[in-house]
Amino acid sequence: MVNEWASTEHALAYLERAERIPRRTEGEATLLDFVPHEVERILDLGTGNGRLLALLKIDRPQVRAVALDFSPVMLAAASKRFAGDDSVEVVAHDLEQPLPDLGQFNAVVSCFAIHHCTHERKRALYEEIFATLVPGGIFCNLEHVSSPTPALHERFLHHLGIGPEDEDPSNKLLPVETQLTWLRSTGFEDVDCSWKWLELALLVGRKPR
DSSP: OOTTTHHHHHHHHHHHHHHTTTHHHHHHHHHHSSSOTSHHHEETOOEEEEEEEHHHHOOOOOEEEEEEEEHHHHHHHHHHTTTOOTTTEEEOOTTTOOOOOOEEEEEEEEEEEEGGGHHHHHHHHHHHHHHHHEEEEEEEEEEEOOOSSSSHHHHHHHHHOOGGGSSSSTTTOEEEEHHHHHHHHHHHHHEEEEEETTTTEEEEEEEEO
């Protein structure tokens, strides 16, 4: 299965265009609303350059966080962003492998990362996330999902300003409904797609108290 995120060129190209992803800030703002301000620990899966975690820390300065990524470029960018902030630990880890033992978290978040995993790994990862959350903990996954029809997929690519030949070969997209079903079967409650624009969606679930 193709995954080009270990490539420096691929990672740098993403960082160059990431700020221009349409409606991204809407999805991020909705995600922020779901994470309580009083959380003590956050796990960020596929942190990239640390953008989402930095946004979360604006209104949650007390939080301690672990940021996972496996791309050397992303790890360097995140380490630079959080340099001097001992409340954030940046850890090298490939999400295709089982999560390391990092303790318990009040919130697990992810932004445009899990869709690079194989489908089998996605489902196993959801189970690992459930296990790492404290009772009442929240999981928020701002994700790239598949379109229900080819025409809608073409529309999404048009809004990105790219053609099929420019798509990321690392993408392994799934429908929203499939992933919501997996979250429910894992044990999450209050599961919902809480925001969506074309192929961008926020999937949310809470671990029962």
